[in-house]
Amino acid sequence: MYFIPNNNITDPRINLALEEYCLKRFDPSHDYLLFYVNDPSIIVGRFQNTVEEINPEFVEANNIHVVRRNSGGGAVYHxxxxxxxxxxxxxxxxxxxxxxxxxxxxxRVLAGMGVDAELTGRNDIVVAGKKISGNAQYATRTAMLSHGTLLFDSDMSTLVKALHVSDDKITSKALKSVRSRVTNIRECAPRPVDMETFRNRLLETVFAPYGDIRTRELDANQWAEVHELARTKYDSWEWNFGKSPRYNVKRRKRFPIGIIDVRIQVAKGVMTGVKIFGDFFGHGEILDLETLLTDIPYTREALEQCLKGVDLSKYFGAMETDCWIAFLLGHQ
Incomplete structure (x- = not known):
């Protein structure tokens, strides 16, 4: 068993790239352990519909990263x-x-801290019925990864708001995350303990059978490859959103100019079909706007670029571009 230092990196894109790199490039005849802490982020399961798992308005306003991981399971907040x-x-x-x-x-470490934890169901660690850890796995032909979260002292208010989404906004074929009641380890411990102490106890427990803690450092060239993987994969829209399963989005709202009802067909994060209904009074051909919006990514940046210079008033009457984009994305 070797411990892999992550150099105190808190960027979730780099940490997920580090996991993948070590899994695929290190000698699988040895076992490895990696710890990391991420900046505020939602880590989405590989087979999930990203849009369905997040509260996009809250995530954007609070600069929360959204990154897809290689393993399956549900979305988690870090x-x-x-x-x-x-x-x-x-x-x-x-x-x-x-x-x-x-x-x-x-x-075992939690028990030593006076916290009575147990594994329940398939992949959750709970204390008194409340979840403190979710786990997932990913495998290649020669190696496998089993990783998990440990809610030590997370901001539960942000966790709930970041993962919340109104169920009536999206009809999906994707598997929804199971919403579980959660708690922090720190709240369960009878005596005060900080996360660094907890981390060190866990490290010592894992390596106790081996006698000492051996490390496996990455050299400069390997770190360069990890950063390149983070840039090309984990920081890409195609991976984080474009891998989302196919789904339908319905937006309906009463504006001063009337009701607008939009149906959007999305495949792999791209709007493949758009249909606009309503009782508004426009003089332009609404089909032209529907065609304009088709085959572009379902993101704010893509919509802003697509609608640059477009006079929406000819389709709807008084309608600001920012207001229209916010409506399409469900931000109002």
Whole structure:
């Protein structure tokens, strides 16, 4: 077993790139452990519909990163009060979905702190019925990753607001995250403890059978490759949003100029079909606007570029471009 230092990086794009790089490039005959803490972010499961899992207006206003990970499961919120752990091991079929094996050290450390935690269901660690950790896995042909979150002292108010979305806004074929009641480890511990102490106890517990803590450092060239992977994959719209499963969006609102009802067909994050209904009074051909909006990414930046110079008043009457974009994105 080797410990991989992440150099105190808190950028979720780099940390997820580091996980993937080490899993795919390090010798799978050895086991590895990685810890990291992320800046405020929503980490979306590989098979999820990103738009459905976030509150886009709150996320944008609070500069919260949205990044898709390689593993499945539900969307989770990370911040500086959340410790993430990753075990990388040789691929073994018997370890697939065997979350008990990889969470045992965590549960032992918590027990030593006076926190009675247990693994329940398939992948959650709970205390008194409240979730403190969610876990997921990802495998290649030769190696596998089992990683999890540990809510130590996260901002629960932000967690709830960042992940909230109105269910009547989107009809989707994607698997929705199961909303669970959550709590912080710090609130459960009978005696005060800080996250650094908790992290060190967990590190010592994992390496106790090995006698000492051996590290596996990345060299400058390897770090350069990690940063390049973060830039090209984990910071790309195509990965974080374009991988979203197909879904339908319905927007309906009464404006001063009348009711507007928009139906948007989205595939892989791109608007593949747009239909606009309503009782507004416009003099332009609404089909022209629908065609203009088709085959562009479903993002604010793409909509702003697409509608630059477009006079929306000929379609609707008095309608500001910013107001129209906010409506399409569900921000009002």
């Amino acid at each position: 911040d500086h009060g959340n410790l993430n752990f990753s075990f990388m091991t040789r691929y073994a079929r018997e370890n697939l979905l065997n979350f008990r094996k990889f969470t045992q050290p965590v549960i």
